[in-house]
Amino acid sequence: MVSRLPSRILHVDGDTFFASCEVALDASLSGRPVWVGGGRRGDGIVIAANREAKRFGIRTGMACFEAKRVCPHGVLARPQYDEYRRLSKEMFQIMEDYTPTLVPMSIDEGFLDLTSMDRHVWRDTTVSTAADYVNGLRDRIQQELRLPVSSGLGRSTWMAKLATSAAKPGFVEVPPDREKEFLADRPVGELAGAGKRRERMLAALGALTFGHVARLPSTVMKDRFGIWGQQLWLFANGRWNEPLLLEVKDRTTISSNTTLPYDEPDYEAALVFALSESTRMIGQLRREGLQPREMSLAIRFTDFTESAAMHRFEHPQFRNSIINAVLEELFAEVMAGHAQPVRQIRICFSNLKPLDTQPTLWGTTDAERWGALDAAMQQLEGQWGDSAVLTGAQYALRHQDATHSNPKPKCPFVPAREMAQKLWGEKLEQLSKHHGAIKKR
Ligand SMILES: [Mg+2]
Structure with a gap:
């Protein structure tokens, strides 16, 4: 299935999600360095650190005692996964208002299909650009849940995700005719799912960036990496357009x-x-x-x-x-x-x-x-x-x-409904039913 209309796929991702949830749950933490500690007693390894904590060099994977040493006045929070799941669900409920097609990918991350919005929603309204629309969504999540999210808009899920990384924190749109330029100097290892093995194989061909990949002969990419290689070559050349798929019918x-x-x-x-x-x-x-x-x-x-x-x-x-x-x-x-x-x-x-x-x-x-x-x-x-x-x-x-x-x-x-079941223990259809309650706030 190839749609001639360029896809507009939006990727939304919570910024330092678990740490942001802690600040959202306890306003007194606002503006302070906060990190969430893993391990059963919260004394293991840092699993999320907010921006204030990152300024002190605190990173995911660092031991909690080390974090405390470099930032004595920072706050260590024990993970509250039930609360994170609740906030995640509310975040996705807000996103549902902005698109007919929403595909959750993880607890704080999802794709929204905004294809044809410019013809049907943004035309003749006060919301006139994609940036206005997306920033409206981001503001609403910030105001109603006190959670910061970043997002990226592009012609494919790959592009949207890379745009989000470039945006953090904020929003970046990559228009179809600027894709090749946007990608040129980015390391190909940034691509989700590229994997270490493929990265090494690409490096052996001298391809460290998407720009390098774009200059390789497409037949080399096809021979070495099969379908994925062809797709990557088209992507690097700014020629990959894909619809956002909700379900897969035949087993692939x-x-x-x-x-x-x-x-x-x-x-x-x-x-x-x-x-x-x-x-x-x-x-x-x-x-x-x-x-x-x-x-x-x-x-x-x-x-x-x-x-x-x-x-x-x-x-x-x-x-x-x-x-x-x-x-x-x-x-x-x-x-x-x-x-x-x-x-x-x-x-x-x-x-x-x-x-x-x-x-x-x-x-x-x-x-x-x-x-x-x-x-x-x-x-x-x-x-x-x-x-x-x-x-x-x-x-x-x-x-x-x-x-x-x-x-x-x-x-x-994992189709959308299964992901919903896994993330929040509820059916996707039931998400919509809570809408009233959320909007009243
Ligand atoms: Mg995130």
């Missing part, structure tokens, strides 16, 4: 996103869990007659920082033995240089192809024999149920933590 990915019951300091246990998740997902894909060409792994640590990596198979893959071996490599890459406990594990298989391989029972190569084993296991599970055959990883896991013994079926992508 399968993903699993699990917050562990406790932050796991044992990386081996985290790997065991990742392997068992991957095995479960590949089983699901096989039942649907699909096999992935790409996989990615993202780990979120205690302090909410993230590390991610992806792999593209030479051919679509369906064998657990091969896929899990690659997953182990990705895991090692993602964890390198980290020491914090693991909070969340995200695995995604994408670029799905139909599964047309019929593995022979007795193969002549190692790969074929593994394939036969996998297929036999699949058949046994089909006959006796999911728990009939456990991989070593699954077996180890069951003994480690009963929480994981009954994995829920997972959904491809």
